[in-house]
Amino acid sequence: MTRKDVLRSTLLNRRGLVAAGTALLCTHQLCEALVPVVIGRVVDEAVAGSRSAQAGLSDLLLWIGVLAGLFLTLSNSYRHGARKIEAAAEWGAHDLRMRLTERVLDARGGAEEGRLPGTLASIATSDAQRVGAVVTAAGAGLAQIVAMVVAAVALLVVSLPLGLLVLIGAPLMLWLTHVLGRPLESRSEAEQEEAAAASGVAADLVSGLRVLKGIGAEQVAVERYRIPSQRALTATVRAAQARGAYEGAILLMTGIFLALVAAVGGKLALDGDISIGDLTAAIGLAQFLLGPLQVFAWVGSELAAGRASAGRVAEVLSSPELVGPGEMAGGGLRPSAPVGIALDDVASGCLQQVDLRVAPGEVIGVVARDPADAVALLRLLGRELDPDRGQVKLEEVPLSSLHPDQVRARVLVAAHDAGLFGGPLLESIESDSGSDELTERVLAASAADEVIASLPEGRATVLTERGGNLSGGQRQRVALARALNVDASVLVLHDPTTAVDSVTEARIAAGLRAVRAGRTTLLVTTSPALLAVTDRVVLLVEGRTVAQGPHPELVRENETYRSTVLS
Template sequence: MGDAPRTRRLLHLLRGSPRMTGGAGVPVEGRDVLRRAITGQWRHTAGGSVLAAGHQACEALVPVMVGLVIDRAIATGDAGEVARWIAALAVVFAVLSLSYRFSFRLAERASELAAHDLRTELAGRVLRARGGAETGRLPGELVAVATQDAKRVGAVNVAVASAISALAGLLAGGVALLRVSVPLGLLVLLGTPPLLLLAHLLGRPLERRSGDEQERAAHASGVAADLIAGLRVLKGIGAEAAAVGRYRRTSRDSLAATLRAARAQAWHDGGMLILTGVFIAVVALVGGRLAAQGEISVGQLVAAVGLAQFLLSPLSILSWANGELAQGRASAARVASVLAAPPAVTGGDGTLPQDVRGRIRLREVTHDALRGLSLDVAPGELVGVVTADPAVAASLLRVLNRTADPSSGVVELDGVPLSGLDPAEVRRAVVVAEHDADLFEGTLLGNVTAAVPPDAAPDTVEAAMAAAAADEIARVLPHGAATALTERGRSLSGGQRQRVALARALATGAPVLVLHDPTTAVDAVTEARIADGIRKVRSGRTTIMVVTSPALLAAADRVVFVDGGASTAEGTHAELVHGDEAYRTTVLA
């Protein structure tokens, strides 16, 4: 991990927040996400809407006042009255300018805050101890949901404020036209609802295709991130062409979805332009006919034409807001799918006593590759678990970490079934250090101290670094342990990264520590030192090493050989090497 403050923030998210929903049997739908995004920022959105409505009302007043100037000032030739009306126009322009400025500021603030809240909620859901949000999704897809989709949902606040202001503008324009001519006013007021209905129908295809576009784009981002993370491995096995082909196919699918969404956007915008154009043309034609018949004055005709032109603005805003709402609904559905993802493990809210002895017991556990595995580890024992099947090791780690519950059998800690404990409580006592553990940006020391408990002994970090031979790394770096590491610790070699990750795991001082192949990239001499260091630093605390390293297994009190998902032999490393051919082949091959 990175530095301690970052870890504390992640742990805070891991525990969840009372505001969060989903993932625990509570359904979350797209409309719920949209409603919360708007109501959560209702003060800013309402303030922005009021100011934006004031801006639109002032815009509607401009042609009306110009018509009044023509009828009451220019026709009479009174220069003083002309000056007064011009001053009044200046005030109106000042008000509409300030209203627009501050309404946009409030709406944007609501948008950014809503998006930030969603990102925080999504991060909390992904990091929740019970898991499940990541199932079936690449990490890049989750990042896309938390960034692009959250931003689109937040932008709905701007769309809502804009739509309210546009409706206020249409209402103000309709009322003004009613004062000029009842037929014109009724035409606007009665014609707006059908126009809004047609706009909603035009937005349906855009909403569907926008959702597909975001889905494909997120998948492409996830594949790209996955390939970049494994770039060195791909080059090592000569699989660059296959990787390029995979990304090309994914990228083309994303491009096709984007083009479909762009076509839907074009049809939507074009359709709205035709609708609004026809509507304005009808208003202008009716106004011109009334003026030709002498039913309205020249000033009123100017006001009517000006109002007809003004109506283009709120109608265009409604068209834009309708498109934003369509895209926001699609993104909200994707956000909801993450928040409502079922947890990987259900049930269990028990707690452990403060002092955990560390007795681990598996009784006839079946899960994925495990087939009735039984294992008993005494408190303070250092046990090696050997298996030739990586799937067996992965399944064992999942049930010990309670990222999955066994389909049958029981996993116990100090006699308490893990299925009855809160997963976060399990991980307080049982720390599983997986083989592919990542390092994070920050200093070498910051990575090691990331998970050190507040009440740890002063020499905990120093002892952990020595045990993992990470102190040797610090001595050769430019600034020692204070040297900053690059992303994922790529400035270190593979063996150095493993040693730092092992030091981080040892520094937790967990009552039960499970290590999975922590020294596969380390030379034999250093591995022997690490084996001795693990035994010393973990003295009196339970440690399970899922490894095939002879050096580590020789340091274990006891070794359990798992073949076919079940325990087939146990004893010391020396006894099994001499007495079990399958074990000897697995360890020494």
């Protein structure tokens, strides 16, 4: 997808509104252009005419009536046209936001690669809005072209030289507007890039504000934000300078052009080639042309910014998916039976050779000496990535043959940094697949019941954004309860107890074992308390499976395991 595709779809998706709004705006400009012509006729036919006073009065009233009709038409057409074109612009921006949201949430992933959440938010808001504004600019621009054509035709009727001057000068002005807008477009694109980068860093820092305060790293955070913020400021100033220079140049060219039209019209009137009414119409049309030409400066600016934003939107929408859609519509999986999961000679990124088999209902620990290996493993198990070599299988069915949604319906990967949604606390825990009985067991297993008991409003507590009114340990227990309550066939937990005390951790370990009985569970962690309740543990070192066995045995016999888990 290219920026042209984005702009074309934005203009055509609401083509009915766009066409109606543009037609009404063109009608408004047509009437505006005819006003000087009618006034000229009033001067010639009703005021400067040589007929009787009674005939002159009749003509005067006739042309005043025509003038009133023009104003009535142009007033209503502008009011309704502007409303429709603005509605089309807002709907266009909304449609883009929905497409961006669908792309970001696509189970096959890819849109978020290399982009901070704040960057994606900036593209889905300000960039989408700028692209939507292109609809308004396009409608207004077409209306101005109609106005200039009508004015040129009227001037041709008044005087051939004046009409030719406008017909030659107006396209030249439009071409110069396009040429002068190119630097503005590139600077607008740079402005949006830097602003999105600064927004992404800011969102990242704000989400971790409590942690930053806890370790006294506020000043480090300020310094980290200062650089992208300064770049965004510099890019904004450069874009503003380009915009000012562009609009100033357009205004200067417009003034010169209109002065030339007025000068030629005055000379023709002095020579007697046109009447006083024609001169009045010509001067009125010349003054009228100032409006369309000034609007073109705004249109060019909006189109330049819109094209730059459309490019950024197109990059997200055309981001390649990280995994394919899969080939097996039914998944080839038994709906309710316990399932096992296996990795056979898997290599992906930092993972070099991972062999792992988990039988249905087994609880397995995975200890990764390098945290990057743990993250890579989680992405493979959740089918966020397909391995470069080997296969990941669910009940002997390769994950690569399943749609990511099919995988995630059976395999739940609960990341270490999973966030909570704002709203009632229990709504963050309850799921469609969990019963009331299961929820109560889950609350006890995750020690989230202690969290509820410690809160002043208990189960009626309303969480703020990302669970900001809970401590780190409380958030972690609520997130664990949410993951357990899904009752997934395969549950993968990554460091679910790093923020809780050792007594609570021991309780959670025992609760996990009990509530997941008969269900396949992988605990990717270095917590001795959690590893102690597993059936066996697999050790990954430098992306390879180097050992596996019961936790006590590995602690006793494997120095690498012992130093990783007990250090």
